[in-house]
């Protein structure tokens with residue numbers, strides 16, 4: 725396994741360095757669709773800063789300019805100061821332009837350009853208080869049957885091993901391995917409450933809703949060891965709902981599969 729970074733954001737309050745993917749500002753981006761999202765986040769934040777500073781200065785100006793003074797009477801009908809109106813219209817036009825020309829194309833191309841399942845690694849991710857269950861279909865590429873009644877301490881996804889498609893299925897807890905430079909489709913489920921599947925370095929965040937299947941896709945262009953976080957306050961141990969997200973070389977990913985298959989065949993003997 726290639727480990728280029730630590731997944732523990734122990735230095736989350738320090739500036740981001742080459743060794744640590746987290747820290748101040750945006751985390752490291754290793755996602756093929758991440759650049760557009762980062763550009764959107766950056767533009768929106770600089771725009772909000774400009775608004776905050778601009779309106780703040782105008783507020784201070786008004787406090788001084790229109791302060792109570794002896795001999796001055798307020799006249800609300802006297803509309804002689806046109807600049808705020810023009811600014812407000814300008815801001816509104818700019819906001820519409822961001823939405824139409826920047827946000828919608830970035831989000832639309834990411835959400836609409838779903839890869840074909842034949843060319844992608846497909847996994848199921850089932851959230852629960854407070855862990856991430858990752859289900860791989862195995863060599864046959866088919867997910868085995870799962871049944872809520874089969875869920876117990878060791879079979880956390882309720883996989884029915886008697887089902888032919890389930891024989892080679894693999895599942896892990898708090899451990900998502902993917903190969904680098906390969907598109908991944910993840911089906912997101914929840915067993916109990918609403919969680920949110922969050923891969924900061926992939927710019928992926930998707931709610932896991934009980935009774936619903938949500939679908940996301942992503943592709944990593946760099947190997948390393950990162951974290952899965954839960955981005956929805958889901959209970960008293962929400963803070964420790966953290967998993968490892970490992971982007972492997974193709975060889976390391978095969979080695980992971982072989983190791984899991986070995987453990988599976990030993991367990992079934």
Ligand SMILES: [Cu+2]
Pocket residue numbers: 851852854918919920954955956957958962965
């Ligand atoms: Cu959660």
